[in-house]
Amino acid sequence: MSEKMHNIRRSRRIADLATHLFLAIMAIVWVIPIVWVVAESFNKNTAPFSSTFFPTEYTFDNYKKLFTETQVLNFPKMFMNTFIVAVFTCLISVAFVLMVSFALSRMRFRFRKVYMNVALILGMFPGIMAVVAIYFILKAMGLTDGSLTIVALIIVYSAGTGAGFYIMKGFMDTIPASLDEAAYLDGCTRWQVFTKIIIPIAKPMIVYQAIVGFLTPWLDFVLAKAIARTQDNYTVALGLWKMLEKEYIHDWFARFAAGAVCVSIPIVILFIVMQRYYQESMAGSVKG
Known part of the structure; x- marks a missing residue:
């Protein structure tokens, strides 16, 4: 034995x-x-x-030349453009997804299932299929010239985020409806239930959505390439791609690596700051 x-x-x-x-x-x-x-x-x-x-x-x-020699490729401006687009997209996407998920999880109305099925089917198609149509729509609206390109990028990245509600809605479905009912009995409005009960419990998923909303414009290349036509409106993805073109690569390859490191810094900071929220539990909402 x-x-x-x-x-x-x-x-x-x-x-x-x-x-x-x-x-x-x-x-x-x-x-x-x-x-x-x-x-x-x-x-x-x-x-x-x-x-x-x-x-x-x-x-x-x-690193020094990357941020000081801006005559050929203005990396600091590209970095700032991307940061502005990413921050606004992050905030808008979190707000959209929270509201849509709450409505679909807690409310019952006509065409609710139809909307969810349509969103599910549309989500199966890659976004790249709509790039040409999106560009011509934005061009018709006059959003592809000058500084309005930044607004166009924010609109494009934020517009479809409400359709990505399935993960957040699935999480909200696990929150007991008895918490809502108890709050309604205490005199809370639907908005108070949303802000004081659902949002505190859903903090881990809010963190997830915020990270996704920030990383999408920060790392995207295809949509930015189609919409941003001049270097003044380039994002960092386009700037790094430009550094590898044959007329720049001999002098810019090391700076390309420096730019890649700089691009990763906000992502690391975002993960470090928001990591603790993954530990949030339902107890925090009950106490609130």
Whole structure:
């Protein structure tokens, strides 16, 4: 009996060792590209070709030139354009999804199921199919010229967010209706139930929606390329793409890596700031 237990323990140890070894290898494979990009952003050699995997000489000039030499590619303006679009899209998308999800989860009205089915079917089609139509609609409205392009990007990224309600609605469906009923008996209005009960409980999903709403315009290339026609209205995705064109790549490749690092910083900050909200539980709403 003891020998059998010993064999079982040895098998478990071997399995644990193999699992940890596999995870360590996968972690290294995942981390190496990130380390390389960060190292390349400090590379003194600005050309894309190098005889070594990691740079041999390092400098801060790539970051300095990225934000000071704006005659050819104005990266700071592109960064600010993207930040403005991402922040407004994040706020609008969270508001839209919350309101639509609450209405579909807590209210019963005609065409409710029809709307959900239509939204589900439309969500199966990739957004790239509508790029041409979206551009001509915006052009007809005069939103593709000058500073109005930023407004057009915000409208495009925010317009369809209300259709992405399924995850938020599914979460709200798990919130007991008895909480709503108790609040109504205490004299609360529907708006107070929404703001004082549903929203506090739904904080983890609000965080999820905020991250998605922020990352969509921050990382998107296709819609931004179709709508933004001049460098004054470029987003960082277009700016980084421009740096890799043949007339710029020899002098801008290291700055491209520096720009990639700069683009990742707001994403990291967003995750760090909002991470604690994932631990929110229903107890917080009951106390409120």
